[in-house]
Amino acid sequence: MLARMTSHLLPPQRVAIVGAGAIGCRMAACLERSGHDVTLFDGWAEHVSTIRQQGLELVERGLSSSHKVRAFHTAEAIEAVDASSFEWVLLASRGDDTPRFLPLVQALLAPQGVVVSCQNGIHEFAIAQALGVQRTMGCSMIFGAKLTAPGQVTAIEGEDTMRVGQMVPDGSARTDKLARLLNKCGSVTTTDNLVGYRWTKLTLNCMGNPLLLLSGLTGAELHAQAPVRNFMIAVAGEVQRAALADGARPEPVLGHSSHEWTAPDAQHNPALHEALRHHGELLGQRRLSMVADFEARGRTEVRDFNGLVVRKSMEHGLHAPLNAWIQQQVTALEAGERSVLARGLAPLHALI
Structure with missing residues (x-):
């Protein structure tokens, strides 16, 4: 069952994005533009270095904008940042990289933090088994982007929609909060049937x-x-x-x-x-x-x-x-x- 579309923004949030591919980078730029504190983690050294030195460049409809986000190589992540301090960890890696990144995700999460699978496929079960079902959420999306160079992502025009939900809906406001976090990335709708x-x-x-x-x-x-x-x-x-x-x-x-x-x-x-x-x-x-x-x-x-x-x-x-x-x-x-x-x-x- 789908709920109403959400239009209100959140106060600034501390967000980690694990997997700085096309989707992760476009989301990072959108979140930074909305005033959130964003840190990227990826294994591509040149990509990470370029973002550190020049910022993350987003190209939309032929127009370029630069976004100040922190970036770390996954190999140095734990030593480079304050661990256990992110309210949100968005997992935007390829699905087959999920087991490899789960220890990093767990280290980054604040005590009440939540991990959100922003991946294709169905990976919430594996995440919930490692981190707990109450800390596991999902975001299923149609969201076009392409990495065109290290540190540069191009938005591909078309439908940008997201459906967000919890593995086990518990009546909390957490799903709505996630929808408000992602509001500027596209049209966001909540669901109480995430697996479906x-x-x-x-x-x-x-x-x-x-x-x-x-x-x-x-x-x-x-x-x-x-x-x-x-x-x-x-x-x-x-x-x-x-x-x-x-x-x-x-x-x-x-x-x-x-x-x-x-x-x-x-x-x-x-x-x-x-x-x-x-x-x-x-x-x-x-x-x-x-x-x-x-x-x-x-x-x-x-x-x-x-x-x-x-x-x-x-x-x-x-x-x-x-x-x-x-x-x-x-x-x-x-x-x-x-x-x-x-x-x-x-x-x-x-x-x-």
């Missing part, structure tokens, strides 16, 4: 993110193709079935329920096709996080997207062959065993 919304976002990531990488197309180009939409609907059905089997209550995906995405005739539902086509129009030129990860590092989060669906499906006696195929193709691309599909995905129709 995470599965909703995972559905979008599984059916779109890897296909953007494999095809070389933009969001608008990809979603304009009817055969690709057919494939996406079938992929979404696998994700939704895994979510339901795992006990989650997925929020509607692009306005449509789990029942619609998992129906036997889902691929013939014109409303689903129209929702995907419209979603592509909103994405426009965006190519999302998996493309950026691959271009920057040669690896992706496919194991935390489609791979998670495959693992959860197996746990519950289900099959997810399309998500398994996607994981296989992206893994082959990471290993240099294949290339992108020459701006198209014609072979997909044979898989469904």
